[in-house]
Amino acid sequence: MKKGIIALSVLCIAILLVEGLGGLPWSGGRRQTGLELIRVGYHTNYGGSSAMAVGQAQGYFEQEGLQLELVSFNSGPPAIAALMAGDVDVCFLGHGATYFLLEGCADVIAVESLSNAEQILVRADAGVEDMAGLRGMTLATPFGTSGENFAEMVLALYGMDRQDLEMVNYDVAGAVTAFLNGTVDAVSLWAPYTTEILTRASGRAQVLEDCRDFRDQFALPMSWVSTDAFIDADPDRTVRFVRALYRCLDWRAEHPEESARLAAGLLGMGQDELLSSLDTAEWLTSESAALYLQDGRMEQWYAAQHRFFEDKEGSGGSVPMEDYMRFEILRAVLLGQEEEGTCSSR
Numbered sequence: 001m002k003k004g005i006i007a008l009s010v011l012c013i014a015i016l017l018v019e020g021l022g023g024l025p026w027s028g029g030r031r032q033t034g035l036e037l038i039r040v041g042y043h044t045n046y047g048g049s050s051a052m053a054v055g056q057a058q059g060y061f062e063q064e065g066l067q068l069e070l071v072s073f074n075s076g077p078p079a080i081a082a083l084m085a086g087d088v089d090v091c092f093l094g095h096g097a098t099y100f101l102l103e104g105c106a107d108v109i110a111v112e113s114l115s116n117a118e119q120i121l122v123r124a125d126a127g128v129e130d131m132a133g134l135r136g137m138t139l140a141t142p143f144g145t146s147g148e149n150f151a152e153m154v155l156a157l158y159g160m161d162r163q164d165l166e167m168v169n170y171d172v173a174g175a176v177t178a179f180l181n182g183t184v185d186a187v188s189l190w191a192p193y194t195t196e197i198l199t200r201a202s203g204r205a206q207v208l209e210d211c212r213d214f215r216d217q218f219a220l221p222m223s224w225v226s227t228d229a230f231i232d233a234d235p236d237r238t239v240r241f242v243r244a245l246y247r248c249l250d251w252r253a254e255h256p257e258e259s260a261r262l263a264a265g266l267l268g269m270g271q272d273e274l275l276s277s278l279d280t281a282e283w284l285t286s287e288s289a290a291l292y293l294q295d296g297r298m299e300q301w302y303a304a305q306h307r308f309f310e311d312k313e314g315s316g317g318s319v320p321m322e323d324y325m326r327f328e329i330l331r332a333v334l335l336g337q338e339e340e341g342t343c344s345s346r
Contacts, residue, residue, distance in 0.1 A: 041091030
């Protein structure tokens with residue numbers, strides 16, 4: 001796979017040094033003999049941590065001959081920087097950071113979930129019924145996030161672009177405040193912040209656009225990613241990791257509240273904080289992922305994301321999708337389609 005240029009690597013490592021490293025490595029106990037160590041970067045939210053918390057509790061990775069060393073990150077850029085620097089072997093990647101795939105920084109080895117979280121809210125008294133009605137109005141969103149990306153995707157579907165309205169850059173807290181005090185007409189954010197606005201606005205805000213309504217045109221997949229070097233050094237090891245991961249996702253689907261409790265323990269948070277996240281995504285299982293892989297929808301999700309970021313000004317790369325989507329690993333784990341040099345009969 002074509003790799004990111006040296007300057008990108010240096011930039012990513014610099015980002016890692018100054019921001020985003022959420023905590024120290026945690027391996028759930030002593031290093032166990034006879035197990036292969038995999039260093040995994042997870043995110044400090046339910047979607048980015050719950051599978052790892054379940055796996056540690058249920059022993060699914062150990063059953064595949066693996067021991068995990070977990071490292072927490074607050075966002076995608078520092079996690080990818082650590083991946084490229086060789087400080088972690090696998091990491092979680094939210095859909096807002098999909099552009100790193102086009103820059104040659106990582107390969108997708110598993111699909112975790114589809115976001116339900118992104119929404120565009122508008123003042124209830126604005127008289128706006130859809131995105132076209134926002135023409136000439138102000139919309140607040142944090143630039144470089146899934147909020148900005150979702151707004152641009154919806155604008156494109158309406159035959160519009162960001163020049164058709166005034167898109168203003170705020171941090172998350174600032175966007176919430178600006179909307180609630182009437183500084184802006186609309187806001188593009190994600191749960192739990194959209195839920196906070198709707199609660200605090202008490203009827204003065206309404207949902208204009210919801211990412212779930214556009215799943216046929218584009219979806220917002222969350223992934224687990226690795227590098228060519230790690231995967232190709234021992235493809236069987238990667239297959240075993242992904243197989244254990246999907247066992248975690250299956251258990252999570254059957255035990256959502258217990259999964260939230262386990263993730264809360266890993267993150268040092270209250271369980272109630274994570275319970276509110278249970279409806280913020282379509283949490284994939286081995287069965288649903290196999291269906292989406294087989295009928296081609298999984299490929300379509302990433303193809304739409306690829307086109308969006310390839311067309312987005314300043315996205316920084318255009319590595320072909322076939323170079324970073326490791327469908328052979330997913331086929332081995334989910335469909336039992338073994339390809340030479342890829343699979344384990346363990």
